[in-house]
Structure formats: C-alpha cells, structure tokens
Amino acid sequence: MASSRKSVTDLILHLHPPSVPAATLRFRLSFGLGGMAVTLAGLLFVTGLLLLLAYRPETDAAYGSILVITREVPFGPFVRNIHHASANLLVAVALLHLFRVAATGAFGPGRRLNWIIGLALLALVLAANFTGYLLPWDQLAYWAVTICTSMLSYVPLGGQWLLELFRGGTDIGQPTLANFFVLHVAAVPGLLIAFSFWHFWLVRRAGGLVRSGEEGGPRLPTVPHLLAREAAVGLSLIAFVLLVAMVWDAPLLAQANPALSPNPAKAPWYFQGFQELLLHLDPVFAVCIWPLLGAAALLAVPFWPGSALPPGDWFGSPRGRRLAAGMFAAGLLLTTGVILLDNFLPVAAGPSGSAWITRGLLPTFLVLAVFAGAYRLLVKTWGAPRAEAVMACLCLALAGLVVCTVVGVWFRGPEMRLVWPLAQGGASTP
Secondary structure: OHHHHHHHHHHHHHHOOOEEEHHHHOHHHHOOHHHHHHHHHHHHHHHHHHHHOOOOOOOOOHHHHHHHHHHOOOOHHHHHHHHHHHHHHHHHHHHHHHHHHHHOOOOOOOOHHHHHHHHHHHHHHHHHHHHHHOOOOEHHHHHHHHHHHHHHHHOOOOHHHHHHHHHOOOOOOHHHHHHHHHHHHHHHHHHHHHHHHHHHHHHHHOOOOOOOOOOOOOEEEHHHHHHHHHHHHHHHHHHHHHHHHHHOOOOOOOEOOOOOOOOOOOOOHHHHHHHHHHOOOOHHHHHHHHHHHHHHHHHHHHHOOOOOOOOOOOOOOHHHHHHHHHHHHHHHHHHHHHHHHHHHOOOOOOOOOOHHHHHHHHHHHHHHHHHHHHHHHHHHHOOOOHHHHHHHHHHHHHHHHHHHHHHHHHOEOHHHOEOOOOOOOOOOOO
8 A cells, every 4th residue: 555655656756846836836826727637638538438439430330329329328428528528628728728828927948848849739639629529420520520621722732632631532531530530549649648748747847837036935745735736626627527517418410411511510619710710811811821820929939039927927017917908808809890890891802813912911911010019019108028018919819819719609600691699590519
C-alpha cells in the first residue's frame, strides 16, 4: 500500500514541481482551466474506449451501431452523452485556457515555446472534435463534414488535393469514414498525449504558473495543497458533465443521405465563424488568408517586443482591464454592425474577378487598418503600455470571432438568411 502511494506521488511530482508558490494557488489566477482540460480529455478517453466496443466504422453499419448503443447497450446513451458533452466543453475550455495564458502574461521569455505548443494543442483538440463528428454517419454529421471539407477546395494551388486527401476521394464515403476513424481514435489522440506531456514538462521547468510580484514569498508542498485543489476542480467538473449528460442527449438525426441536403447545412459550431466569413468575403480570403493571418499573429505575438503583460496580473492593471473590456465591447458592436450592413446593403456584383477586391483585398485592408489604428490610439493617444495595447487588440479580434460564431449558430436559418433564433429554425445543433 505504501509503495503504491509512493508511486502515485512520484508520478504527480514528475508533472509538478515539489513545491509551489502560495500565490499561484489562488483559483482566480487560472480558474483551473488547464486541469479542466486534462479532466475532460480523461473522460473522452474512457468513454471513447467504451463506445469503440460497439461502434463499426463502415458506412453501411456505422449509423446502426450508434442506434444499438443508444437503444440496446446498458448505459449506452449516457456514455455517449458524456463523450459528446466532454468534447464540446474541451473546445471551450481550451480556448479559455489560451486566453487566460495571454491575459496573465504567461507567454513571456522562457514560456514562448509553450505558447506555441499550446496553439498546437488547440489545433489538435479541434481536429479530434472534427474527425469524431462524422462517425455517427447521420445527416448532421455528413453535411457538416461536407461543408467543412468543401472549404479546402478554395485553398490556392493545393486545395483540390487537400480535399481529396481528407475525403479519400472526390466524395464523402467509406474512405472518408475510414480516414476520420483512424485519425480520431489513433493519430490525433497520440499527438495530443505527446504534446500534452511536453506542455506539462515545460510548465514544470518554468516553475509552474506565472505569478505577480516578487520572486520570493512562501511556498507550499504540491502534495497535498496543489493536489487537493486540482482534485476539487476535477471532481466538480465531472459532476457537471454527468449532470449535462443526464439532461441533454447527444444529437442523432436520420441516417446520412447524400441526395438530401438539410436547409441550412452548417459546419460544427466551432467552425461556424469561418462559415459566416464565407457569406461576407471572397472564399480564398475567408478560408485561407484570414485564418493564416490570425494564426501568424498568434504565433508572433510572444516575440513582439514588450507584448507580454506583467506576469500573474489579469490584463496587467486596472487600466488594462478597462481597455480590454472596451475593445471587446467595440468589437462586438463593430462586427454586428458590419454583418447587418452587409446583409441589408450587400456589395453589388461587379465584373469577373472584382470579388477579390471588393470582398477580399478591400475588407482585409480595412480590418488591418482598424487594428493598426486601435493600437496607435491605445499607445500614442491614451498612453497605454505596449503589452496592454496588444492584449486589447486581441480582445477586439476575439469579439469578432465570438459574434461570427454566435450569428452562425443561432441567427442563420434556411438559405443561411438572418433569422431570429429558434423562431424560424435558425439555431443549429452543436
């Protein structure tokens, strides 16, 4: 018994420093988001293994195996609901965790590589969710994957090759399901585990969570002080997931029918921001140039001189918090106004090729000008430190993504027209 307890303690200390600063144990410093992500990943691993016992990855049997799970397997619906709820929550928690890292200055010198690994982990979480989306082989899954993979065809030069690589051909069928199944149960989880351990090791090497103030201060043993807090957060999250799984069932529509497209056909909720962009921008800009610009900005921000906030203090200072909140509110209003303006006063179609200018280069130039003007206003006019200005601009971009996602999920109805949510079927199922 003592040896097993020592083995568990050794494993914990392999992933944690022996002691941690007392200041880092404050719940509001990190809200336990990293631990939540690990807990959700564990739930997904366990429930995924259970679902694999009954699932069959063939187009003529996949949907039937899901029916067997939901109708005949004891606790089958409950296990599937836990898997579905955990997967969606993991996307949200991973996004919030990444935002927390930026907002508390945790990507400064010594932590830049871990920021990049965190971005890779977010991409893998999205990949895990997306590859699992097709496996039920119902109408929701089939057409959501059809929408998302079709976006690849707009990538210049290699778009069609990428589309056929993911689909295993020109159309979605058995090769697509096989590809997604292997990626979902083997390739992506393997990469997630490898990158996660790398991430944990870098956090441990950096001394744990960032903290404000001086380097000194009291330290407390990881066991039991940090471990007790992590266990409390993890168990509370598990209880919440179980409650959600008892109340809401994972969606399952009719079996996939390539000849019958639903109206509207939507991407999964975490990609509906990109689908919303397709309604307003030239496709090349919506699915290629804008995402690449966003990814490049996130990769580059830790290396921008003075971009990291004072460690451990949310948004750097009370002024930084006000600036971030103001820019976020401005982003909500500005993005909403642009969507409404484009909906009711659309840009008239011009000669062939003019969409690259009117719905590509021009909007891109205007958006870059808005960010450049906002940054200059914050730094030059209002005297904000560079780090607080960068964080406020990130909040501006985040607000735009939030609005596009919310509009895509709840305010787009038949023919992707703007509707009031629920009243005319505008809402979609995650």
